[in-house]
Amino acid sequence: MAKRTGIEVSIAVSEAVKLANTDVIAAYPITPQTHIVEHLAELVAQGELNAEYIPVESEHSAMSACLGSSAAGARTFTATAGQGLELMHEVVYVASSMRLPIVMAVANRALSGPLSVWGDHSDVMSVRDTGWIQIFVENGQEAVDNTICAFRMAEDSRVLLPVMVHLDGFHLSHMVEPIMMPDQKEVDEFLPPFNYPLPLDPSKPVTMGAFAPPIVFTEAKWAQEMNLEQSKDVILEVWKKFGDKFGRYYNPVECYRCDDCETLIMTMGSFSETAMMAIDKLREEGKKIGLFRIRLWRPFPFEEVRETVKNAKAIIVLDRAISLGMGGPVASELRNALYPLEKRPKIMGFVGGLGGRDITPTDFEKIIKRGLEIAAAGSNREFEIYGVRE
Amino acid sequence: MSKQTVVETKERFAPGHRACIGCAEALAVRMVCKVLGDNVIIVNATGCMEIVSSQMPFTSWTVPWIHTLFENNSAVASGIEAGLKALTRKGVRDMSSTKVVAMGGDGSTLDIGLQALSGAMERGHNFLYICFDNEAYMNTGIQRSSSTPYGATTTTSPAGKASIGQFSWKKNLPAIAAAHNIPYVATACPSYHRDLAMKVKKGMEVKGPAYIQILSPCPTGWRCPTDNAVEVGRSAVQCGMYPIYEVENGKYKINVSPEPLKPVVEYLKGQGRFRHLADTDINKIQDKVNQDWAHLKELAKI
Numbered sequence: 001m002a003k004r005t006g007i008e009v010s011i012a013v014s015e016a017v018k019l020a021n022t023d024v025i026a027a028y029p030i031t032p033q034t035h036i037v038e039h040l041a042e043l044v045a046q047g048e049l050n051a052e053y054i055p056v057e058s059e060h061s062a063m064s065a066c067l068g069s070s071a072a073g074a075r076t077f078t079a080t081a082g083q084g085l086e087l088m089h090e091v092v093y094v095a096s097s098m099r100l101p102i103v104m105a106v107a108n109r110a111l112s113g114p115l116s117v118w119g120d121h122s123d124v125m126s127v128r129d130t131g132w133i134q135i136f137v138e139n140g141q142e143a144v145d146n147t148i149c150a151f152r153m154a155e156d157s158r159v160l161l162p163v164m165v166h167l168d169g170f171h172l173s174h175m176v177e178p179i180m181m182p183d184q185k186e187v188d189e190f191l192p193p194f195n196y197p198l199p200l201d202p203s204k205p206v207t208m209g210a211f212a213p214p215i216v217f218t219e220a221k222w223a224q225e226m227n228l229e230q231s232k233d234v235i236l237e238v239w240k241k242f243g244d245k246f247g248r249y250y251n252p253v254e255c256y257r258c259d260d261c262e263t264l265i266m267t268m269g270s271f272s273e274t275a276m277m278a279i280d281k282l283r284e285e286g287k288k289i290g291l292f293r294i295r296l297w298r299p300f301p302f303e304e305v306r307e308t309v310k311n312a313k314a315i316i317v318l319d320r321a322i323s324l325g326m327g328g329p330v331a332s333e334l335r336n337a338l339y340p341l342e343k344r345p346k347i348m349g350f351v352g353g354l355g356g357r358d359i360t361p362t363d364f365e366k367i368i369k370r371g372l373e374i375a376a377a378g379s380n381r382e383f384e385i386y387g388v389r390e
Numbered sequence: 391m392s393k394q395t396v397v398e399t400k401e402r403f404a405p406g407h408r409a410c411i412g413c414a415e416a417l418a419v420r421m422v423c424k425v426l427g428d429n430v431i432i433v434n435a436t437g438c439m440e441i442v443s444s445q446m447p448f449t450s451w452t453v454p455w456i457h458t459l460f461e462n463n464s465a466v467a468s469g470i471e472a473g474l475k476a477l478t479r480k481g482v483r484d485m486s487s488t489k490v491v492a493m494g495g496d497g498s499t500l501d502i503g504l505q506a507l508s509g510a511m512e513r514g515h516n517f518l519y520i521c522f523d524n525e526a527y528m529n530t531g532i533q534r535s536s537s538t539p540y541g542a543t544t545t546t547s548p549a550g551k552a553s554i555g556q557f558s559w560k561k562n563l564p565a566i567a568a569a570h571n572i573p574y575v576a577t578a579c580p581s582y583h584r585d586l587a588m589k590v591k592k593g594m595e596v597k598g599p600a601y602i603q604i605l606s607p608c609p610t611g612w613r614c615p616t617d618n619a620v621e622v623g624r625s626a627v628q629c630g631m632y633p634i635y636e637v638e639n640g641k642y643k644i645n646v647s648p649e650p651l652k653p654v655v656e657y658l659k660g661q662g663r664f665r666h667l668a669d670t671d672i673n674k675i676q677d678k679v680n681q682d683w684a685h686l687k688e689l690a691k692i
């Protein structure tokens with residue numbers, strides 16, 4: 001029977017990887033991902049998870065080993081964060097372009113320099129374009145459920161793409177939360193065994209990773225783009241089936257009290273729970289304000305986002321990363337998504353919560369207030385950084 | 391093992407690839423593949439041999455083959471080996487007899503991929519690593535590597551008024567591999583094909599990591615005639631510049647003894663990459679070769 005337990009989110013994610021009966025884990029430790037890979041090493045060492053654990057010598061090798069084990073037809077998991085994701089960057093692209101359904105948890109972390117082990121979304125933004133399915137979770141339950149869903153999405157023969165599950169470093173990875181841990185039997189029923197169509201196998205030789213001259217490359221990228229776009233149907237299907245079985249339903253965009261409102265806040269990751277507290281307070285004061293957050297970051301849920309904001313006049317975006325010289329990456333993607341609309345809401349971008357800086361409900365209230373001021377006054381500033389100490 | 395069974399006639403590196411005329415790296419790959427047999431999975435690093443053999447939609451590989459990047463073949467091989475182990479143990483597919491073979495050039499192996507190779511050897515994966523050593527980054531236009539011999543001119547160690555060409559001595563990777571205490575390390579050259587075949591066979595049979603480094607003369611990069619790569623290779627061995635030996639469970643053995651060593655000048659003069667060297671440079675190289683050879687003989691004695 002599934003049971004609710006108080007458990008650290010990182011540990012819960014590793015337990016989900018165990019429930020998925022993963023065959024190979026290749027990982028290199030980095031804060032704040034360490035508890036995930038340490039616990040997996042422990043599970044393998046205790047014989048509780050029948051997997052090969054490769055303690056590689058770098059993240060570049062972690063993802064490279066994942067390419068190999070996945071291509072051999074083994075269910076494969078890794079986890080990383082921050083600098084680790086940067087070091088494996090080159091290989092991250094190869095996983096998706098070779099259609100290897102690896103699942104990776106990313107405990108989101110700031111990027112050097114200055115050195116910071118704390119959380120923000122800088123690492124995520126550097127892998128936006130890598131062709132992976134990417135899911136942002138908000139709490140421990142979502143992290144567990146989506147780790148399990150990730151394997152099913154990735155390995156579906158219509159998809160065969162790697163999936164990243166993003167969870168905020170420390171703010172989520174190190175929280176102890178009450179989580180319903182699914183039962184092994186239920187997971188086995190939900191997640192079919194991995195059956196890679198053309199694994200590396202001498203009984204049926206394949207050439208993988210041939211190089212593309214200009215006459216083929218564009219078509220290869222087109223096929224990859226189609227593949228990623230079309231994966232959305234399967235993602236929705238998997239979430240639906242998961243909901244039907246486990247009673248917890250997920251969707252690409254999550255809304256909180258946004259039905260009747262003209263002002264919306266947009267976030268990604270665990271800060272939305274804090275934002276909800278601010279929303280509740282402002283609602284009590286009679287302000288019509290709601291929140292939405294993007295759960296499915298790639299493929300980008302254009303339709304769902306447009307549907308969500310159709311009545312909004314102003315959207316205030318909190319980005320936990322900065323694209324230096326440009327602004328908040330999520331805000332700019334939102335502008336891109338909404339530009340084709342005839343009635344376009346104003347978009348106010350804020351960058352905050354960098355390198356582990358907390359954003360409290362009061363901060364959210366201040367951000368909203370400032371956002372509305374800017375919306376009323378009109379501004380040609382692309383974004384503001386929130387909370388800079390002078 | 392009888393000599394007849396070592397080399398099969400079956401070709402597994404299919405003709406039609408795009409290697410330059412007279413390429414002894416392609417020759418070495420072809421010989422190696424004959425010995426590897428069909429029950430292997432090859433992991434190729436980026437480099438000449440990957441590029442000449444795998445232009446979409448063609449392939450020269452009749453066995454399962456994967457290329458991903460330049461510096462990660464050992465790590466990919468680690469993953470495959472672990473994957474095969476897990477699948478076998480869990481009863482999904484019995485892959486227990488399949489050997490994983492990683493291949494790379496000297497640039498891939500001695501330079502950019504050294505960390506991954508060291509990691510894979512240290513962890514003890516059951517795989518055979520073969521380095522095709524043509525002593526420079528040939529695929530990108532003959533740039534120096536740490537395997538380029540002292541004095542050779544390359545496009546990034548050009549000889550000139552203020553430069554001798556390659557300014558450092560060749561990195562001794564077989565010694566580094568042996569220092570990982572792996573069961574089998576060897577050097578070879580396609581000019582000694584029987585020796586090469588025996589070594590590949592041994593590398594295949596060893597349980598655990600094996601490292602074989604094969605001198606692969608490259609007429610394009612070495613600036614030598616396209617019809618004598620095999621002779622050049624033999625000459626490298628005969629003058630002691632590329633000794634052919636093996637280290638089995640830590641024990642050194644010289645397999646081809648060229649004594650008395652031919653003078654290095656005979657080897658150097660046949661190649662454009664050494665043409666600029668003065669007698670004093672050649673003497674310096676000769677001294678180093680004498681020293682290294684004496685050292686190797688010492689090791690083989692113990």
Ligand SMILES: Cc1ncc(C[n+]2csc(CCOP(=O)(O)OP(=O)(O)O)c2C)c(N)n1
Pocket residue numbers: 415436437438439460461494495496497498499522524525526527528529530535
């Ligand atoms: C990360 C990275 N850096 C550089 C390159 C460019 N590159 C491709 S092959 C190569 C040299 C290959 O040299 P080697 O390994 O000796 O193989 P060879 O071509 O000589 O057989 C280089 C520098 C690359 N593909 N990837």
Ligand code: SF4
Pocket residue numbers: 408409410411412413414415416438442524528529607608609610611
């Ligand atoms: S450049 Fe040298 S190694 Fe590369 S294909 Fe030509 S001859 Fe062979």
Ligand SMILES: [Mg+2]
Pocket residue numbers: 495496497522523524525526527528
């Ligand atoms: Mg080379």
